[in-house]
Amino acid sequence: MPSHISDHSPVLSTTTxxxxxxxxxxxxxxxNHDAYSIIFSPLIADLGLSPQVTEEVELVLLLLVSAEMLANRQLDCARKLLNLCINFSLSAGNPVQRVVYYFAESLRKRIDKGTGIPTIASNIDAVNPNIMEDVLMDPRTDVIETEQMLPFRKVTQFTxxxxxxxxxxxxxxIHLIDFGIKTGSQWTILMQALVGNGECPPEHLKITAVGTSLTRMQVVGKRLTSFADTLHIPFSFKTVVSDLRHIRKDLFESKAGEVVAIYSDSRLWTLLAWPNHLQxxxxVCKSLDxxxxxxxxxxxxxxxxxxINRFNEALFYYSAIFDSLETCIGWNHQYRAVAxxxxxxxxxENVITSEGEEMAHRHEKLGSWRTLxxxxxxxxxxxxxxxxxxxxLLAEKSTCHGFCSLEMDGKSLIIKWKGTPIKSLSAWKFH
Incomplete structure (x- = not known):
């Protein structure tokens, strides 16, 4: 960090x-300051920050100390500091306040869970990977609308x-296997591109969707079949009703003469809690050749x-996400509150309060996937x-141009928000 930041500097990102x-x-x-001297003393270094930014830094510092206390089993002190965090933050405030609010609430629930204190029930099932699949397949959902407003989705999808x-x-x-087809709208783009390939138009395109909701997938299949008809593409749509833990090769109707391609858009992480199922x-992917x-x-x-490592990693990642929501969508957009x-x-909440298989939401960086x-x-x-x-092109055309950047990591692509890695996209060949 620079030793001095003037009041005339550009607005600092949430991650900064x-x-x-x-x-x-x-x-x-x-x-060797103790926790209370950290909280109630002014900032040691004269950073030249504006009063508002100074307050934000102090609020985050309060959260960080609370997390350290929790990790060290100083639960009573941690709870008191978290109550202060929640009082000084807002779920509808600026990005820093929003991040602090959600993390402080989650830390407090972790303390309650560990000490047997009953808490107001929260619908954790709403973030269960299989249930969220139903949400994300609904083209009318606020989550999908919000996702489309952020540049990361379009960059990874089109690329x-x-x-x-x-x-x-x-x-x-062509036999395309999609591990999480969502609305399926991305494959209309593929169909148009295949039709535009005059040198080698497809004789047949088959898409196999993998998911847990047959009804949702059938709706997607009807839409894609109708679109293929308008382009006069010989097309078939198949479904595999299963979560990824129970996928077998014989569930796929592979035929001689077909080339298989697999598309996994943010799906492999759902198996990180079950390494054997992931492997x-x-x-199975390898056997499909x-x-x-x-x-x-x-x-x-x-x-x-x-x-504490998980807390810090999640804090910086979701700080960048909240910052992108603020920049690309605005604070009062109707979809933002839902997302x-x-x-x-x-x-x-799931990442902070849960352990073991209960922690459904967990992620790994590109290097770990590469090793696997x-x-x-x-x-x-x-x-x-x-x-x-x-x-x-998509990053440059984004309404958030200048904040979304691309970087190569080996042969793969990393999409960043104001310098913080958000998503990776990679392509793999089997031998």
Whole structure:
């Protein structure tokens, strides 16, 4: 961090404020200050921050000290400080206040859960990966609308589709397996691109959707079939009604002469709580012998049993998410409250309050996925120039241009928000 930030500097990002508070905590700790002197003393370093930003840094510092106390089993002190956090923060405030509010509430619930104090029941099932699949497949849901307003979704979606096209472009019979089809709208783009390929138009396109809601998938299938008819593409839609833990090769109707491509958009993380099932799924993928497997995942490491590490990782990641909501959507948009409270807030609660298999929401960074795939002899492959051009174009056309940036990590793409990694997109070949 710079030693001095003037009042005339650009508005600091939420993540930057978190970093300043983290550095202040390290500074206090190195000087052997106790918790209460940290809370009730002015900032040690003269950072030249505005009064508002200073208040935000102090609020985050209060949260960080509370988390450290909780990790050290100083539960009574932690609870008192968390009550202060909640009193000084707002679920409808600025991004820093929102982040502090949701994390402080979750920390307090973790203390209550550990000490046997009953708490107001929260609908944790709302963030169960299988139940959230139903929510995300509904094209009218506020969560989907919010997601589409952020640049990350469009960048990964269009770039992933291009990577699929690059893999299947020389084949006439294509079998696309989608581990989480959501609304399926992305495949209308693929169909249009296939029709536009005059050199090798498809003889048949088959999409197999994997999910737990047959009704939802059938609705998606009807929409895609109708769209394929308008383009005169020979098309069939199949469903595999199963969660990813129980996928088997014989559930897929693979036929001779078909080329298989697999698309996994933020789905593999749902198996991190069950490593054996994750490895089994990767083995099934390998046995299907796809020409390419495109994988999009959240770029954060919350899959650790060490609570304080998980807290810090989640805090910085969701600080960037709340910052992007503020920039791209605005504070009073009708969809934002739903996405923030019903979805993001409860994910934070699950990450903070749960352990073991109860912690459904956990993520790994690209390096961990790379290690896993390499163990199965699956090779990371280059994203084509057309894929990367598509990604760059979408990032630049975004209404949030300048804040969303792209960076290569090996052969894969990392999408960032104001420098904080948000998502990774990678393509894999099987041998």
């Amino acid at each position: 404020i978190m970093k300043i508070a983290k550095e202040q905590l390290k500074l206090y700790t190195s000087q 992933g589709i291009q990577a699929i096209l690059d893999g299947v472009k020389s084949f006439k019979r 089994s799924l990767i083995q 796809p020409c390419v497997m495109v994988v999009t995942e959240i770029e954060a490491n919350t899959n650790t049993p060490i609570f 923030q409270g019903v979805y993001i807030g409860r994910i934070i 795939f390499e163990r199965f002899g699956i090779e990371e492959t280059e994203l084509s120039h057309s894929s990367l051009y598509q990604a760059k």
